Amino acid sequence: MGFRCVTVVCLLYFFVTNVSSKIPKSTSVYKPVVIVHGIWDKKTSLDFMADRIRQAHPGTNVTVVDLLHGTSSLAPMWDQVEAFGAVARQISMENPEGIHLLCYSQGGLVCRGMIETFPDLNVATFVSLSSPQGGQYGDSFLRLIFHKAVKKTVHRIFYTSPGQRYSVANYWNDPHHQAGYIKSSKYLPYIDNIIPTARNNDYKINFLRLKKLILIGGPDDGVITPWQSSHFGFFTEDESVENMENRDVYTQDLFGLKSLQNKTKIYTIDGVYHHEWHQNVSVIDNCIIPHLD
Ligand SMILES: *[C@@H]1O[C@H](CO)[C@@H](O)[C@H](O)[C@H]1NC(C)=O
Ligand SMILES: *[C@@H]1O[C@H](CO)[C@@H](O)[C@H](O)[C@H]1NC(C)=O
Ligand SMILES: *[C@@H]1O[C@H](CO)[C@@H](O)[C@H](O)[C@H]1NC(C)=O
Numbered sequence: 479m480g481f482r483c484v485t486v487v488c489l490l491y492f493f494v495t496n497v498s499s500k501i502p503k504s505t506s507v508y509k510p511v512v513i514v515h516g517i518w519d520k521k522t523s524l525d526f527m528a529d530r531i532r533q534a535h536p537g538t539n540v541t542v543v544d545l546l547h548g549t550s551s552l553a554p555m556w557d558q559v560e561a562f563g564a565v566a567r568q569i570s571m572e573n574p575e576g577i578h579l580l581c582y583s584q585g586g587l588v589c590r591g592m593i594e595t596f597p598d599l600n601v602a603t604f605v606s607l608s609s610p611q612g613g614q615y616g617d618s619f620l621r622l623i624f625h626k627a628v629k630k631t632v633h634r635i636f637y638t639s640p641g642q643r644y645s646v647a648n649y650w651n652d653p654h655h656q657a658g659y660i661k662s663s664k665y666l667p668y669i670d671n672i673i674p675t676a677r678n679n680d681y682k683i684n685f686l687r688l689k690k691l692i693l694i695g696g697p698d699d700g701v702i703t704p705w706q707s708s709h710f711g712f713f714t715e716d717e718s719v720e721n722m723e724n725r726d727v728y729t730q731d732l733f734g735l736k737s738l739q740n741k742t743k744i745y746t747i748d749g750v751y752h753h754e755w756h757q758n759v760s761v762i763d764n765c766i767i768p769h770l771d
Contacts, residue, residue, distance in 0.1 A: 509602055510539040510573050511770055512566045516583025516609075517551045517622065517645070524582065527756045527766075534767045541569060551584065552623065555648040555665040559591040566592060567599050576602040576689075578770050582756050583609055583702075587649055591669050593688065594681040594733065603690040603769045608702055608755045611693070612712035612725070613651025613666050616703025620646070630654075637662035653713040671732040678733075685734040691742040694755065694765050701752035709744050710735060743769070 511531055513524050521544055528540045543565045546553055553561075562585075570577050579601050581589035586609020593601055610619075620627050623646055627635075636647035637658035648665035652658070660667055671678045695708025702708050710722035722728045728735050735742075745765045750758055 508535045508538040508770060509576055509578055510541065510569055511578045511580055512569055513540065513542045514562050514566075514579065514581040514585035514589050515542070515547070515551070516585045519547060519551065519582070521547055524756055527580070527762055530759065530762045531767060531770060534763070535770060538770070539569075541565070552644050552646065554643055555588060555591060555645050558588045558645065559595060562588055563592040563596055563599065567596055570598070570600045574600070576600040578603045578605070580605045580607065580766065580770075581609060582607045583752070584645060584649075585609065586611060587666070587669075590685075591665070594669055594684050595677075597680070597684055599684075601688055602771070603692060604688050605692040605694065605766055605769060606708070607694050607766070608696075608699055608708050608752060610649060610702050610707040611710045612704075612707035612722075613649050614646070614703060614707065615651055615653060615713055616701075619701050619703060622701070633658055651712060653715050653717060656715075669733065670727050672727070682732075682734045686737055688738060689741060690769055691738055692745070692765070692769050693742065694745045694747065694761065696745075696747040696750055698749055699752045709746070 513528055515524050524542050528542050531540050532538055543562050545561050545565065546558060566577065566579065577600065579589045579593070586606035589604060589606070590611065592599055593604060615629055617629050620629055620632060632650070633652045633655045635641040636650045637655065641647045642662060642664050648663060650663070651666060660673065667673050668675065669681065671681055693709045695702065695705055697705050699705045699708065704711060704713055704719045706719050706721060710725065710728065711719055712725060714720050722735070727733065731737055747761060747765070750761060755761055
């Protein structure tokens, strides 16, 4: 009898302290999820993934940020960081315990810029879903946007001021024209902290606030080139692939990637084409949802 009374008291105590304190903000124990789309995506492109998360974790506030769709997704990367960042910061401010960022393809590079530049963005888990974090150098990707461009010569356009008005040019990483890349690219070499600026230290401090970094990609992607770019790998000058662990950005820990190694989980998944990552139930259930606490 004594035991029962104690149990009831405990339960009451639990409800009063936990439930009541949480009701005003949110009825869910899961942190809000903010989803950022990639190139050409439509308003509804990522709804399937959002719904799957809501089903698995009922009550989660999942926001697919409704901005810069279609051709607008070619807007310069820093503009996208500002636009998506404003929405994510607002949600972050309303949820002091933090948010999760789930970012697909080009969106993963936008999100990395947001994380590095906004000290008031409180991100617990950053899921980078088939995003060219190491940069991009390949014809299949290029032709999604510029049908007649070829990778060998497009640096002549991309590494100029007018060319840099396209998002893709901001992370085009031509292994044969690294001088042009460093000189002209306005985005990736900056968030990689390759270019010395007054903000290098802030970018690193902000990035290191992540509690978990999840990198998802695989050899059958077909669009991200090299596919290892989804894991921060990239081409060397002879177009062999250097994995993250051997690249300067990692070995020199330029923006915190190495320091974050024990909080990083890398998934290499076969059999998923680029446009299927966010529709593949096994990827969503096994590689993404378990990290959205
Ligand atoms: C979900 O988050 C958005 C953005 O913070 C907020 O406006 C909305 O009220 C939230 N919805 C619920 C059900 O908590
Ligand atoms: C990461 O984990 C390894 C082995 O588990 C450990 O030796 C190393 O000190 C850890 N590194 C950091 C930066 O925590
Ligand atoms: C989903 O991904 C798995 C790998 O995790 C793959 O084997 C499977 O074929 C994919 N399913 C679909 C419908 O593409």
